[in-house]
Amino acid sequence: MDELLARYDRPGPRYTSYPTAVEFHDGVNDEVYAESLARANTATGAPLSVYVHLPFCEERCAYCGCNVVITKHRDVAAHYLDYLDREIDMLAAHLPNRRRISQLHWGGGTPTYYTAAQLGRVFAGLSRHFTFTPDAEIGVEIDPRVTSPEQLSTLRQHGFNRLSMGVQDFAPEVQQAVNRIQSYEQTKALVDHARALGFRSINIDLIYGLPYQTIDGFSRTLDQVLTLRPERVAVYSFAFVPWMKAHMKHLPEDSLPGPDLKIALLALAQRAFIGAGYRQIGMDHFALPEDELGQAVEAGTLHRNFMGYTVQSARDMVSLGVSAIGDVQGTFVQNTKKLNEYYAALDEGRFPIERGYELDEDDHIRRHVITELMCNGHLDVHDTELRFSIPFDEYFAAELAELTGPDSPAADGLVHVDDVAITVTPQGRMFVRNICMIFDRYLRARTAGAKPVFSRTV
Numbered sequence: 001m002d003e004l005l006a007r008y009d010r011p012g013p014r015y016t017s018y019p020t021a022v023e024f025h026d027g028v029n030d031e032v033y034a035e036s037l038a039r040a041n042t043a044t045g046a047p048l049s050v051y052v053h054l055p056f057c058e059e060r061c062a063y064c065g066c067n068v069v070i071t072k073h074r075d076v077a078a079h080y081l082d083y084l085d086r087e088i089d090m091l092a093a094h095l096p097n098r099r100r101i102s103q104l105h106w107g108g109g110t111p112t113y114y115t116a117a118q119l120g121r122v123f124a125g126l127s128r129h130f131t132f133t134p135d136a137e138i139g140v141e142i143d144p145r146v147t148s149p150e151q152l153s154t155l156r157q158h159g160f161n162r163l164s165m166g167v168q169d170f171a172p173e174v175q176q177a178v179n180r181i182q183s184y185e186q187t188k189a190l191v192d193h194a195r196a197l198g199f200r201s202i203n204i205d206l207i208y209g210l211p212y213q214t215i216d217g218f219s220r221t222l223d224q225v226l227t228l229r230p231e232r233v234a235v236y237s238f239a240f241v242p243w244m245k246a247h248m249k250h251l252p253e254d255s256l257p258g259p260d261l262k263i264a265l266l267a268l269a270q271r272a273f274i275g276a277g278y279r280q281i282g283m284d285h286f287a288l289p290e291d292e293l294g295q296a297v298e299a300g301t302l303h304r305n306f307m308g309y310t311v312q313s314a315r316d317m318v319s320l321g322v323s324a325i326g327d328v329q330g331t332f333v334q335n336t337k338k339l340n341e342y343y344a345a346l347d348e349g350r351f352p353i354e355r356g357y358e359l360d361e362d363d364h365i366r367r368h369v370i371t372e373l374m375c376n377g378h379l380d381v382h383d384t385e386l387r388f389s390i391p392f393d394e395y396f397a398a399e400l401a402e403l404t405g406p407d408s409p410a411a412d413g414l415v416h417v418d419d420v421a422i423t424v425t426p427q428g429r430m431f432v433r434n435i436c437m438i439f440d441r442y443l444r445a446r447t448a449g450a451k452p453v454f455s456r457t458v
């Protein structure tokens with residue numbers, strides 16, 4: 001394992017998209033977005049996936065890599081909702097024929113920073129224009145430290161059926177170091193309440209690689225999480241990116257686990273969840289077999305978008321709020337991350353798009369390859385040839401050589417390659433990002449530069 005770590009633990013993307021967000025550029029603006037929406041609107045009646053970013057938190061967790069706005073000023077967050085309403089109205093005006101939602105996710109920040117009444121207002125803004133398919137996934141990220149039973153009841157009344165909550169680690173010394181004190185009891189009370197209300201799927205986020213994490217401490221956390229029996233668990237590798245998130249510079253760097261401990265922590269989580277009957281998804285997600293995600297793993301029909309792994313395959317994903325990323329008709333668009341710019345654009349009647357990316361044919365092919373490997377650990381070669389009318393062996397001759405040559409992932413037992421399929425082995429799951437990196441056309445140019453861009457793959 002040490003040798004594999006030495007070879008494969010290097011900076012690399014997490015592939016929530018391909019091409020990754022570092023390729024986005026400002027040539028994609030509100031006008032390009034309006035054209036994409038016009039194309040999307042011609043698919044009359046097709047359901048949409050919608051993401052809403054609610055960026056506020058009262059205090060910052062020291063490890064946080066999300067796009068957040070830290071403030072205790074409630075009026076600042078209330079003002080944001082006026083503009084969010086305007087953005088929803090503007091979006092709806094561009095999509096008169098696309099008013100059904102099959103997947104809605106509210107992320108953050110902490111959506112439950114808002115009061116129950118304010119959450120109801122955001123929902124009303126959407127339901128003024130949109131309806132939901134009968135089996136719609138309606139989910140929200142909550143922070144158990146700030147979420148009240150009343151907020152949960154309101155969300156449930158509006159039809160929310162999924163919750164995702166941050167835990168990271170219950171060990172007191174870790175919580176102290178990352179400025180996030182959250183007890184097991186507090187978390188359990190909220191999980192119990194959510195179940196009583198009828199939320200059908202609860203996800204818990206954990207992170208490995210945080211300061212002062214140990215095998216013993218994380219093992220206790222895993223035992224505690226298992227008593228809650230969440231339908232889904234995400235076990236994220238800590239993305240330590242102090243060059244992008246300055247507050248991470250204050251973390252005591254010598255207390256961060258090294259690569260072997262990180263791998264041991266992930267392996268511990270894998271053993272714990274698989275041992276308890278969960279199915280593994282990609283390298284770091286787990287789902288109970290009765291959960292839809294667990295069933296999609298069995299069927300090999302999992303999808304991935306900016307919200308993570310999903311069973312929904314709505315082709316167009318529209319996003320609302322600061323920093324939100326959409327994926328409409330082969331074009332990625334990202335809203336500005338700055339509140340003042342977001343407000344200014346909407347005041348001018350423009351979509352607040354800051355940058356994005358229009359995929360070409362090669363991007364679509366590689367995106368398919370990378371998504372299949374990340375989601376299902378398997379790529380059907382013939383299906384890919386038929387889908388894109390390419391001779392796979394010729395198209396990817398260089399990549400296949402890199403994948404299977406001496407000192408390659410195939411030689412190291414991480415992947416199996418033959419004429420009909422590329423299959424990630426159980427050992428290869430931990431390094432699936434490295435396998436995908438071989439198919440990433442943009443990465444070589446990036447890694448040639450001196451400036452770090454991505455967190456490490458392990």
Ligand SMILES: C[S@@+](CC[C@H](N)C(=O)[O-])C[C@H]1O[C@@H](n2cnc3c(N)ncnc32)[C@H](O)[C@@H]1O
Pocket residue numbers: 063064065066107108109110141142143144164165166167168205206207236237238239240
């Ligand atoms: C928006 S937060 C979840 C909701 C809520 N704000 C909370 O913290 O409970 C999304 C998740 O991203 C993960 N996350 C945040 N920063 C991270 C980082 N630097 N590396 C890896 N995962 C991170 C955490 O697991 C966190 O629960």
Ligand code: SF4
Pocket residue numbers: 056057059060061064065066068108109110143166
């Ligand atoms: S509460 Fe969640 S979004 Fe807010 S700082 Fe902490 S991890 Fe980040």
